[in-house]
Amino acid sequence: MSEKASAADGSSWVRMAFKGNKVWVEADAEGAPKITGGRVRVRYKPDDDRTYQALARAVEPLAEGLVPATSRRAPGKTAAGKAEKAGGKTGEAASLDLPPNAVRIYTDGAAKGNPGPAGYGVVLVSGPHEKELSGFLGETTNNVAELTAILTGLRAVKKRALPVRVFSDSQYAVNILTRGWKAKANIELVSEIKREMKSFPDLKFTWVKGHAGHPENERADRLATSAAE
Secondary structure, three states: OOOEEEOOOOOEEEEEEEOOEEEEEEEOOOOOEOOEOOEEEEEOOOOOOOOEEEEHHHEEEOOOOOOOHHHOOOOOOOHHHHHHHOOOOOHHHHOOOOOOOOEEEEEEEEEOOOOEEEEEEEEEEEOOEEEEEEEEEEEEOHHHHHHHHHHHHHHOOOOOOOOEEEEEOOHHHHHHHHOOOOOOOOHHHHHHHHHHHOOOOOEEEEEOOOOOOOHHHHHHHHHHHHHHO
């Protein structure tokens, strides 16, 4: 379970990674990093009055299978680097247990205005087979779109006995589904996903950084954005 803390002023803070260190990041009501102008407030101790502004993209969740980007070695120095030079899987995917017969689900959600017109996108890959799914969700939040993409992807898997790996760039979705974060909103949708998850004997999630060159996640992003529009 992710560590959480509350400050004297009533603000909420969650444990995350920043430049290879564990820090406390201010969180919103749903437990996701509170982003203002592309930045988040960071502090090194939960009871420290001193806070710092950090780029939101520079903080990462302490999720299973995730190695903070600042602690990764240069390409070519690790197994992941060798895979990159050989054209194989790199980054977050390389750090996972990814069996050769795994069904991979890449998901993304988009909301224009948050809340606003929203859509989801999913790319499923199983061996040589691929499928794209997308849909318009009406007026809702980005978190609802992200969760709906995951639920849609899971429901589309026919051979559930196979290993299934879900890749999402939503810190909120990955942590609330796998790290024990308590849902303060979207409770029914989260519960529905968790019920669906029980039908998979080998299911794992990982967070991937958005717009960082992951081809299938970029495809899912385009599908979600197009659906929202």
